[in-house]
Amino acid sequence: MQISLPFKYDFDRALERLAGDPVNAVDLQKREVRIPMEEGNIVSLRGLGSTDSPSFLIDNVLDDAQLQKVKSIFHFDRRLDTIAEHFKHTDLGQLFIDHAGTPLVKSFSLYGTLMKNIIHQQLNLTFSHVLTMRFVETFGDNQDGVWRYPNPDKIAALEVDNLRELQFSGRKAEYVIGLSKAIVEGELDLTKFDHKEDEEVICEMVAHRGVGPWTAQNFLMFGLGRPNLFPIADIGLQNALKQVWGLDRKPTKEEMMERFPDWSPYLSYAALYLWRSIE
DNA sequence: GACCAGGATTGCT
DNA sequence: AGCAATCATGGT
Structure with a gap:
């Protein structure tokens, strides 16, 4: 199955971003990522064209529903040129020229992205990737060289010490286990968020111990692909804005929020391109 | 050796 | 309501 897009799409950049997380099965030379699907199979997505003329080869999809799911993960239906145009006359205009075609790619597992966001709280990126990798290697499984996050029931059954052994903090271990229990017991249903407003999802999520605004907003961005969140x-965003605005300190919350009306309804893309600017 | 990392919670004023 | 301490560990 081959498809092409009528707008700039920097697939290599998307792959580099995915490759930043060692859990993902990315081959930069082959321009390929293999995606472990909920249905059990592994879909392969390979880039063929260029950023200006993007096309893709999709292999091993089960049916049309799954094809739509893959397209949705990579946002092949979201016009990046329209979004760049929106930022043209804002203070972030240059970013959208420098990094044109950088897409917002969703993570492959809702539960996985929640666990990852918890693990990444407050830690530097290198160490947090070590922790997520240990988490997946210890409790997830590997299918044909592709790692898959474990099911929540497996984590819900753990003791704090099982995660302490992987060098989780005691508190982080409690969050991860507690949230997994909430999911198993049906108190937290990540799959029902699709037709709810951002604010409603945030409200429900932060009611659970371990989930604060940053984690809920990141989940909305990278789990559900929502376009209008700014954690x-x-x-990282504070440091990026410090640089873009030429400050000698990090910006205040108020200074950042003042710009929201200009960036809205694409706050997620403002965040994505700001992260990109400091990578 | 201090201080900060792509934070959240708890306890104290 | 707002602030400080706390958490594990790696990098600077």
């Missing part, structure tokens, strides 16, 4: 507590 204001994020140190």
Whole structure:
């Protein structure tokens, strides 16, 4: 199955971003990522064209529903040129020229992205990737060289010490186990968020111990692919804005929020391109 | 050796 | 309501 897009799409950049997380099965030379699907099979997505003329080869999809799911993960239906145009006359205009075609790619597993976001809280990226990798290697499974996050029931059954052994903090271990229990017991249903407003999802999520605004906003961005979130507590975004605005300190919450009306309804893309600017 | 990392919670004023 | 301490560990 081959498809092409009528707008700039930097697939290599998307792959580099995915490759930043060692859990993902990315081959930069072959321009390929293999995606472990919920249905059990592994879909292969390979880039064929260029950023200006993007096309893709999709292999091993079971049916049309799954094809739509893959397209949705990579946002092949979301016009990046329209979004760049929106930022043209804002303070972030240059970013959208420098990194044109950078897409917002969703993670492959809702539960996985929640666990990953918890694990990544407040830690530097290198160490947090070590932790997520240990988590997946210890409790997930490997199918044909592709790692898959475990099911929540497996984590819900753990003791704090099982995660302490992987060098989780005691508190982080409690969060991860507690949230997994909430999912198993049906108190937290990640699959029912699709038709709810951002604010409603955030409200429900932060009611659970371990989930704060940053984690809920990241889940909405990278789990559900929502276009209009800006995790204001994020140190990386603060540092990126410090650089873009030429400040000698990190910007205040108020200074950042002042720009929201200009960036909206694409706050997620403002965040994505700001992260891109400091990578 | 201090201080900060792509934070959240708890306890204290 | 707002602030400080706490958490594990790696990098600077």
